[in-house]
Amino acid sequence: MSSRGEHQTMPLSVLLKRELASEKIENPEIVHGQASQSKKGEDFTLLKTECQRAMGDGVTTFSVFGVGLAKPFLLQLFDGHNGSAAAIYTKENLLNNVLNAIPTDLNRDEWVAALPRALVAGFVKTDKDFQERARTSGTTVTFVIIEGWVITVASVGDSRCIFESAEGGIYYLSADHRLECNVEERERITACGGEVGRLNTGGGTEIGPLRCWPGGLCLSRSIGDVDVGEFIVPVPYVKQVKLSTAGGRMIISSDGVWDALSAEVALDCCRGMPPDAAAAQIVKEAVQAKGLRDDTTCIVVDILPQEKPAAPLPPPKKPVKGMFRAMFRKKPSESSSHVDKEYMEPDVVEELFEEGSAMLSERLDTKYPLCNMFKLFMCAVCQLEMKPGEGISIHAGSSNSVKLRPWDGPFLCSSCQEKKEAMEGKRPSGDRHSSESD
Structure with a gap:
């Protein structure tokens, strides 16, 4: 334990300013x-x-x-x-x-x-x-x-x-x-390999809201x-x-x-x-x-x-x-x-x-003001601790090479990187689960 004399002190003006702020923001x-x-x-x-x-x-x-x-x-x-x-x-x-x-x-x-x-x-x-x-x-x-x-x-x-x-x-x-009312999301899904359409009852007749296929989720x-x-x-x-x-x-x-x-x-x-x-x-x-x-x-x-x-x-x-x-x-x-x-x-x-x-690369970017938000050897998604060099930059493979550098963090573990690629349509959906069914 530290002694009383080792405690850090703060200027009185700083303490008063904080106290005043705490009173204002009730x-x-x-x-x-x-x-x-x-x-x-x-x-x-x-x-x-x-x-x-x-x-x-x-x-x-x-x-x-x-x-x-x-x-x-x-x-x-x-x-x-x-x-x-x-x-x-x-x-x-x-x-x-x-x-x-x-x-x-x-x-x-x-x-x-x-x-x-x-x-x-x-x-x-x-x-x-x-x-x-x-x-x-x-x-x-x-x-x-x-x-x-x-x-x-x-x-x-x-x-x-x-x-x-x-x-x-x-x-x-x-x-x-909802796919029915969100054009940007419809475009994103089709760009990733999904199909968007209404339920086909046969003979060219389509009913109900727009859905994503396979699965039929709206x-x-x-x-x-x-x-x-x-x-x-x-x-x-x-x-x-x-x-x-x-x-x-x-x-x-x-x-x-x-x-x-x-x-x-x-x-x-x-x-x-x-x-x-x-x-x-x-x-x-x-x-x-x-x-x-x-x-x-x-x-x-x-x-x-x-x-x-x-x-x-x-x-x-x-x-x-x-x-x-x-x-x-x-x-x-x-x-x-x-x-x-x-x-x-x-x-x-x-x-x-x-x-x-x-896109995770846009949501977990390096412009975040807190320098310790994403630690160098910890996955930014699952918080798994990684050895030096094991992490994969969230920007790896980005087409915007001028703005985003592949050696910049935050970093993902291999499992979360696979999840990111699947969501972005960069590998066939379901690959992650194939080993579980073998």
């Missing part, structure tokens, strides 16, 4: 409720309000200011298909896989900044591990972490997360990976689905936003809700209700509109200023056009002080990060 009050009606028994949720993690900045910890153990609020929604195995496995393992991809010695801001890349690594590892079990089911995932006033959402599939600010602006925090991204082809990727769309301190309401629902209700209708039908009653009302409205044709699950979360009673949200303003695009208002350019930026006016949602590419 965590919101979070109230949530959920409801569901089951048709197939393949929808699952996971809500954790006490996710503790230690933070540090390499010199000292924030514990002296009472925030050494932060408690992010976590929500996950899984909509399984072809059975519930993938949804259950993902519910049990995804969170740990994401957290294991984040270094332990980060302060609060660094931890939040590390989340997007860690989410990509965690999703891919979860899919890779599940597929090695040779089970044939799959699942959509909507993964939400609320840390202070920052919301981070990662999603694959067609469940959806929306947010209405206190002043009525509607924001879409997830992407829809989604382009999911966890699991080993029988469909590995161009159905687990790489999530990730969006991270910072709310104003006025807060608002978030709704996370499976496609059983969104097939029946628009975002505006879902928000309007439960206005003024507490979250538990609001979730039940949304499910009721969806079932009344279309019938119980699928599992229908809804989570409602109110994010409120501390010690202020929940008030009915005002009628929504007309949302910015473009349902499946980033929709955020810009901060006023005339903001002249740091205090103005800390206390943004109501209905101002600041976009911190957004990326939806299915």
Whole structure:
């Protein structure tokens, strides 16, 4: 143990600045409720309000200011298909896989900044591990972490997360990976060797939504689905936003809700209700509109200023056009002080990060600001320790040789490199499993 005299000291001005910052950035009050009606028994949720993690900045910890153990609020929604195995496995393992991809010695801001890349690594590892079990089911995932006033959402599939600010602006925090409505994903799958088309009933008659063949899945991204082809990727769309301190309401629902209700209708039908009653009302409205044709699950979360009673949200303003695009208002350019930026006016949602590419080399790149995010001798996806020279650069084989160098990290182990190549259509799907069937 070190003696008292060996403890590192910090200037008083730095400590006072941190204390002042901690007073300004007061965590919101979070109230949530959920409801569901089951048709197939393949929808699952996971809500954790006490996710503790230690933070540090390499010199000292924030514990002296009472925030050494932060408690992010976590929500996950899984909509399984072809059975519930993938949804259950993902519910049990995804969170740990994401957290294991984040270094332990980060302060609060660094931890939040590390989340997007860690989410990509965690999703891919979860899919890779599940597929090695040779089970044939799959699942959509909507993964939400609320840390202070920052919301981070990662999603694959067609469940959806929306947010209405206190002043009525509607924001879409997830992407829809249905082939029917996503042209870019259709092009990606055909470029990787898959086929996209409707179900052919014979005689040239085609019915139903666009699907990926083989397998007939109408989604382009999911966890699991080993029988469909590995161009159905687990790489999530990730969006991270910072709310104003006025807060608002978030709704996370499976496609059983969104097939029946628009975002505006879902928000309007439960206005003024507490979250538990609001979730039940949304499910009721969806079932009344279309019938119980699928599992229908809804989570409602109110994010409120501390010690202020929940008030009915005002009628929504007309949302910015473009349902499946980033929709955020810009901060006023005339903001002249740091205090103005800390206390943004109501209905101002600041976009911190957004990326939806299915390519790992773009999602785990070297532009990441944390130098210790990807360690030299550790796989960036599965966290396997490797000997010097064993790792394969995420940029190996890249056509953009000027911008990306093959000797730059992060690095993958041989197994995760095979997974990456399969997802990018660089080798026949299913090669990884051939040895298991011999």
